[in-house]
Amino acid sequence: MNPQCARCGKIVYPTEKVNCLDKYWHKACFHCEICRMTLNMKTYKGYEKKPYCNAHYPKQQFTIVADTPENLRLKQQSELQSQAKYKEDFERNRGRGFSIVTDTPELQRLKRTQEQISNKSHSHQNQTLKA
Secondary structure: OEEOOOOOEOOOOOOHHHEEEOOEOOOOOOOOOOOOOEEOOOOOEEEEOEEEEOOOOOOOOOOOOOOOHHHHHHHHHHHHHHHHHHHHHHHOOOOOOOOOOOOOHHHHHHHHHHHOOOHHHHHHHHHHHHH
């Protein structure tokens, strides 16, 4: 027994059958829900068991966090802590005019790379002068 098409409801014969999203479709009926562009197994994107093209695939939307009294209190508290920390750091470093950057492995690697580039350009200049 041949199944019915998920789009048009007519019988789908094996030569024209697309089995996708737990349903059966005629090849011509397997199209984007929005623009009706014909899709295939490589070009479709499924959302809620319906086919979409890449351009019309529904985007996930972020949920909104309600401004409950507790959330407002936490937000205000974190802003106050941030301001206090910033002021503390500012007062501690006032008058220094510069900040100390620690030698992290990444900074050491960058420094070596710059030195290698600098050495290559110097040796290239020396070769040019000798010639």
